[in-house]
Amino acid sequence: MAYRDDYRRSIEEPAAFWAEQAAALDWFTPPQTVLGRDDNGVDRWFVDGELNTCHLALDHHVAQGRGGQVAVYYDSPVAGAKRAITYADLQREVARFAGALAALGVNKGDRVLIYMPMVPEAVVAMLACARLGAIHSVVFGGFAAHELAVRIDDAQPVVVVSASCGIEVDRVIPYKPLLDAAIDAAAHKPAHTVVLQRPQAMADLQAGRDFDWSALTRDAEPAPCTPVLATDPLYILYTSGTTGRPKGVVRDNGGHAVAMHYSMKAIYDMNPGEVFWAASDVGWVVGHSYIVYAPLIAGLSTVLYEGKPVRTPDAGAFWRVVSEYRVKALFAAPTAFRAIRKEDPEGRCLADYDLSCLKTLFMAGERLDPPTYHWARDLLGVPVVDHWWQTETGWAICGNPMGIEPMPTKAGSATVPAPGFDVRILDGRGESLGPGEQGSVAIKLPLPPGCLPTVWGNFPRFRDGYLSTYAGYYVSGDGGYRDEDGYVFIMGRTDDVINVAGHRLSTGEMEEVLAGHPAVAECAVIGVHCALKGQKPLGLILLRDDADIDPKQLRDELVARVRQEIGAVASFKEVLVVPRLPKTRSGKILRKVLRQIADGEDYAVPSTIDDPASLPELARLLAERAAG
Ligand code: COA
Ligand code: AMP
Numbered sequence: 001m002a003y004r005d006d007y008r009r010s011i012e013e014p015a016a017f018w019a020e021q022a023a024a025l026d027w028f029t030p031p032q033t034v035l036g037r038d039d040n041g042v043d044r045w046f047v048d049g050e051l052n053t054c055h056l057a058l059d060h061h062v063a064q065g066r067g068g069q070v071a072v073y074y075d076s077p078v079a080g081a082k083r084a085i086t087y088a089d090l091q092r093e094v095a096r097f098a099g100a101l102a103a104l105g106v107n108k109g110d111r112v113l114i115y116m117p118m119v120p121e122a123v124v125a126m127l128a129c130a131r132l133g134a135i136h137s138v139v140f141g142g143f144a145a146h147e148l149a150v151r152i153d154d155a156q157p158v159v160v161v162s163a164s165c166g167i168e169v170d171r172v173i174p175y176k177p178l179l180d181a182a183i184d185a186a187a188h189k190p191a192h193t194v195v196l197q198r199p200q201a202m203a204d205l206q207a208g209r210d211f212d213w214s215a216l217t218r219d220a221e222p223a224p225c226t227p228v229l230a231t232d233p234l235y236i237l238y239t240s241g242t243t244g245r246p247k248g249v250v251r252d253n254g255g256h257a258v259a260m261h262y263s264m265k266a267i268y269d270m271n272p273g274e275v276f277w278a279a280s281d282v283g284w285v286v287g288h289s290y291i292v293y294a295p296l297i298a299g300l301s302t303v304l305y306e307g308k309p310v311r312t313p314d315a316g317a318f319w320r321v322v323s324e325y326r327v328k329a330l331f332a333a334p335t336a337f338r339a340i341r342k343e344d345p346e347g348r349c350l351a352d353y354d355l356s357c358l359k360t361l362f363m364a365g366e367r368l369d370p371p372t373y374h375w376a377r378d379l380l381g382v383p384v385v386d387h388w389w390q391t392e393t394g395w396a397i398c399g400n401p402m403g404i405e406p407m408p409t410k411a412g413s414a415t416v417p418a419p420g421f422d423v424r425i426l427d428g429r430g431e432s433l434g435p436g437e438q439g440s441v442a443i444k445l446p447l448p449p450g451c452l453p454t455v456w457g458n459f460p461r462f463r464d465g466y467l468s469t470y471a472g473y474y475v476s477g478d479g480g481y482r483d484e485d486g487y488v489f490i491m492g493r494t495d496d497v498i499n500v501a502g503h504r505l506s507t508g509e510m511e512e513v514l515a516g517h518p519a520v521a522e523c524a525v526i527g528v529h530c531a532l533k534g535q536k537p538l539g540l541i542l543l544r545d546d547a548d549i550d551p552k553q554l555r556d557e558l559v560a561r562v563r564q565e566i567g568a569v570a571s572f573k574e575v576l577v578v579p580r581l582p583k584t585r586s587g588k589i590l591r592k593v594l595r596q597i598a599d600g601e602d603y604a605v606p607s608t609i610d611d612p613a614s615l616p617e618l619a620r621l622l623a624e625r626a627a628g
Helices: 002-012 014-022 053-063 087-103 120-132 145-155 176-185 213-218 254-266 285-297 317-325 334-343 348-352 370-380 459-467 507-515 551-565 591-598 614-626
Strands: 035-037 043-045 070-076 081-086 111-115 135-138 159-163 165-167 172-174 192-196 210-212 233-239 247-252 275-278 301-305 329-332 360-363 384-386 422-426 439-444 473-482 488-493 497-500 503-506 520-530 534-543 574-577
Touching: 002 014, 014 035, 014 254, 043 254, 053 087, 053 120, 053 254, 053 285, 070 087, 070 120, 070 317, 081 087, 087 120, 087 213, 111 120, 111 145, 120 135, 120 159, 120 233, 120 285, 135 145, 145 176, 145 233, 145 247, 145 551, 159 176, 172 176, 176 192, 192 213, 210 213, 233 285, 247 254, 254 285, 275 285, 275 317, 285 301, 301 317, 317 329, 317 348, 329 334, 334 370, 360 370, 370 384, 422 473, 459 473, 488 497, 497 520, 497 534, 503 507, 507 520, 507 534, 507 551, 520 591, 534 551, 551 574, 574 614, 591 614
Parallel strands: 070 301, 111 135, 111 159, 135 233, 159 192, 192 210, 275 301, 275 329, 329 360, 360 384, 534 574
Antiparallel strands: 035 043, 070 081, 165 172, 233 247, 422 439, 439 473, 473 488, 497 503, 520 534
């Protein structure tokens, strides 16, 4: 009953429930008003509370005697490096780097863009911004210069913090040329960059604009924690929407800190001093929440792993890290487990390691498909928890509340709503649907602490994209249903966002890039099934009548364009030239039908189709493609 009681209170008495959770934190000024409203009419948490997120993550623990405990285990098979950094050491490094940023003119409320691989300095940079009350925006290393430029123009950072290179399995990726190209392309020019030089590829620095991380930090004056309001932004994290322009999800300081601290125990059952590992990247929301902020705010040790589940060096990489650092809970994407399974289906690599420390495996980023769920559970012999969340919410909307009351799991389900999330399944008119009926998954307002209050610099985009479909609800963009026990099943996006290897990508953005090719008259990008990555993008191309191009050359040029404009992370590798694209009479391409045909699923031809005769030919081409 513990879960049901907590859940009921969180929905019926949200202010009292979250006031209790907030009391566990070391506020500078504890909030008197737990739930208020901002000028946009959006519910805001702890409006008059003052705090500093870096203080909660570091200084508070050092003051409580936790300074000697490891805060971060950095493990990089690709760089051949390992480091155990204590809370006291991390506090010192962060305070100095914050001082260095302040000396470069970074003040409270200023933006700092962070474009870095999975190195401890990325964590230092994030926390240093939090310390100053500056707003960081981390950009994933797999994005290309153009994506970086778009984010620079949107966030308008004073400083960009980067590294000379990232390291992938088979190659070193120099970051500085990408950063220089992005700054050249952007209309907004950051005043300075700070570059961490890595020996694998040193960067050229431009005198006056670019600073070397080590030289700059060596003599910097440590900066104290600047008090901020709970509602002040901590960070902006860009995520793919349905258009070519990414959305800057804003996270506040107070609600976020409370949600991070609460969820670390309630969902993950983690206690201070224990070791948590989220095998993600600081460029994604999972990395923000569960590599950096939540584990540190909760006084845990967190693992920062710069490597892959396979090929660094083998399919036993995850088991080595779990056993070496005595990880209690591992959080990974199903795609990582599919990659391990592909290389080591019998789990032979496991025999080399002692995994008795591991109590739970958490999965998110995409739906945990039942075969992967069963394989992981049978192999590891621990509960495997699928939990569903989004960049927008910052923490799990649905999951198995392992620290409140573990529930029986059901393969294919993200279990039950987390306390604070009033999850509803709605039909097209906004009416609640019953058990087993599939609809739009929405959350009744107010959203709990930690969720976005707006899109950076564009409240109408937040209102129109999330709050306007059904009055009083946030729409998630996912479809799904609940069963008769209240378990939630998330079945996939209802918009043109696709999920590739746990990464959220916009097909609209890829279409914009493809449409720029001179031979392309029209195009559609759809996400087709991929046994490893869940989905992969497929570009359907209608050529211009006068186009005279060899199909292989076309494919190579289109692939290079997407790599150049969006980045390797898009995994765009496949192109199919088609004679027509099916559309509705109003001109909308029927992407859902195309995807269903490509995946060999049953499909219904919408009555609004303009050109039904286009479908059989397309079905034949897609079937030929599927047959290889
Ligand atoms: N910097 C530069 N390039 C990057 C990059 C980074 N940080 N991350 C990925 N890339 C590149 C890869 O090198 C690859 O390039 P390629 O097309 O030249 O091979 C491309 O982007 C696609 O990368 P990825 O999707 O990682 O595919 P992969 O084939 O290298 O690895 C998996 C496959 C399944 C092992 C990998 O996708 C994985 O570990 N997934 C887990 C995802 C995850 O943790 N998601 C977070 C949500 S919780
Ligand atoms: P992101 O914002 O990148 O974290 O992506 C969020 C999207 O990923 C969600 O809207 C879902 O479509 C998908 N997603 C994440 N976790 C799950 C899950 N456990 N089950 C199903 N879909 C998921």
